[in-house]
Amino acid sequence: MTDLELDAFLRKYTAIEELLDDCSNPDDKEAVKQEYLELPSEILDEAMFIPPGQDITFSVHPRFSPVDTHRHSFIELIYIYSGECHQTINNNRVSMKKGELCILDTNTFHSIAETGRDDIIINCLMRKSYLDWAFLSRLSGNDIFSSFLTHAIYENKHSNEYILIHSGDNEKISRIMNAILCEYFDKQPCSGEIINSYMVILFAEMLRMYKGDVNERNYSALKNTKITDIIHYLQSNYKTVTLESTARHFNFNSNYLGKVLKKITGSTFIDLVHQIRLSQACILLRNSDVSVQTVANEVGYENINFFYRIFKRKYDCSPAEYRKSHSPALA
Missing domain, CATH: 1.10.10.60 (Homeodomain-like)
Structure with missing residues (x-):
């Protein structure tokens, strides 16, 4: 899959998105949502969203429909491929633009506002076991960032932080994400190994960029x-x-x-x-x-x-x- 083929794939409407986009009447749009879209429960378990035998999965966020407040038992990485995204995370309004990334710790409450035609959001869901010791040991140089990941993996009840990476102007991250998505949506021999290698590179590049303020009380x-x-x-x-x-x-x-x-x-x-x-x-x-x-x-x-x-x-x-x-x- 080339970058052009990836772009066409990501922009293609699903059947439900076609229905929602055709609805000019708000009542009709609401009826479509009620009939075809299952509202998420407050707590989302990884068994429902990450296939058995996999530790990481990617999906395209559905357009034209908001997502109510929820939290989950897995770690989520959100990437804005195109357009923008408006979230509420732990009661904080968070707006993201093209190229930016956000890591949501386990048990983080968030909701996503309705998205438009050009808003293409990639959801990467990871079991806590995916970010194992071998992964963490490579993340040197920014201990707040790596401590965030350590906390996300080993603290089950009180983890609820998030990190926003302002990577909109970072072409390297865009290239890495494109490479990962091409491998994931057009699987070839050894795609899993290639994706895992790119993920280490992606997190290392995010580590370089991170300048946020995560609570350091435990570190x-x-x-x-x-x-x-x-x-x-x-x-x-x-x-x-x-x-x-x-x-x-x-x-x-x-x-x-x-x-x-x-x-x-x-x-x-x-x-x-x-x-x-x-x-x-x-x-x-x-x-x-x-x-x-x-x-x-x-x-x-x-x-x-x-x-x-x-x-x-x-x-x-x-x-x-x-x-x-x-x-x-x-x-």
């Missing part, structure tokens, strides 16, 4: 140490790392560091290490045929029974079952 406790530096350290040393060794490396008291990490991520230090180890175990299970015992040892577990137990608790299946269902040969 100032680490002073000059970036949360992403700690994440990178844990990733590099996950086989043998301890709270004490991490605290020594960053010149913190171990009890203090444990409390701060718990406050930022919502998880204990050992739980964070388990998450990284299990993520690495999944990579080995998907891409090698080494024994489960070897996988457990490779990621830092000597007790195979303990490995089976926490793996089952995390993924609701055994390592062997995970390997069978996620084998590239079966994909």
Whole structure:
């Protein structure tokens, strides 16, 4: 798919958009909405909007109809491909123009005003698991931005922030988004891998641009140490790392560091290490045929029974079952 083909695809009306655009009488338009458009509930669950087996999905926002106030359990990235978009986010009026991006944390209340013919809005929905440790560890250089993402992933109840990226004049972001959308709407071999790679580049470019003001109340406790530096350290040393060794490396008291990490991520230090180890175990299970015992040892577990137990608790299946269902040969 070329950029021209993408543009034609995105601008093409759906059947409902054709009906709404043809309605000159407001009462007729309202009747069409009532008959064909299902109003969203207040809380939208990812199971309804992200297909099984996928961690990220893209869609074109429907034109000519407003969306009532709602929140969701997934992370949403909104991109204005064309025209403009007027939202109300946490009771704040937010207007976006062509080329701009907005990241909505989980449980963020927002609504979208009615859009016009040239207002093409792209919705990118991501499970929290999509932005894993490997993704976060690359986002160095702006700790407020990466801390926002960390908070979105590991805090379940109180996450309700958003970040607006004023990228309207950034041609690089426009090119990256076009490349992602071409791959997504015209899937080819390896499209998934290409999209994931572009997403890392997109977030890195957004990180460069971000100059907003996110509430830093939970992040100032680490002073000059970036949360992403700690994440990178844990990733590099996950086989043998301890709270004490991490605290020594960053010149913190171990009890203090444990409390701060718990406050930022919502998880204990050992739980964070388990998450990284299990993520690495999944990579080995998907891409090698080494024994489960070897996988457990490779990621830092000597007790195979303990490995089976926490793996089952995390993924609701055994390592062997995970390997069978996620084998590239079966994909």
